[in-house]
Amino acid sequence: MNMRIHRLTELKPEEWGRIVAIEGGRGLRQKLLLRGISEGTTIRMISCYHGPVVVEANRSIVALGRGMAQKIKVWR
């Protein structure tokens, strides 16, 4: 399977990925960090088809807006 960089919204439910970049300003990066999402963390997609994107990161479940989720780049 070839690994490459995707947007977080492109992961399917139950797929894992490692965050390689968060394309946002200080505010967004801090907000995500405090919810357990930062570069290097592995996350598991739970739900992504409609509405908010729900992921598991660092033992907690976080729901993100689609706009925010698109700014997160994952390696899978």
Add this chain to the structure above:
Amino acid sequence: MKILLMGNPNVGKSVIFNRLTGARVIESNYPGTTVDYIRGWIQLKGKSVELVDVPGTFSLEPKDKAEEVAVKMLEEEKDAVVVCIIDASKVERGLYLTLEIIERGYPVVVALNMDDVAKDKNIQIDVKKLEQILGVPVVPTVAISGEGIKKLVSRIEEASPIKIDKIIEKAGD
């Protein structure tokens, strides 16, 4: 004197509030159940002390309405003692808020809530070391069963303002 219960969303602030006051604040297993503050009274050494259940916040830079209420509450109560509640299974996230509150000069007591969940997940926390680094009382609690709540109350008066530089010095050890 007033006591503020602060911490991240969904760590059990309202459960501890109910335990301490006997009130019946609505609690549920979703972040953001408390969006406004609630006041109650407790007896501390024979004196009646006001206790405030503050909505959960991740940092002191508010990003939404509930966080704004929390930060405003903290800024209005300059002489308050803050009980910082941290989810013991996600300590690193709670410490950010705790340090921000300590930095603003408030006396702080840390409650490591959901200690049973942390133990189930095989997370071991060196409470003594944490207490030594932070310089504030740290008490492991399990709010839903009431474990550690009495100890938490007894240590509230030990809280005193700590200089943030001292914590930075000790953190390297």
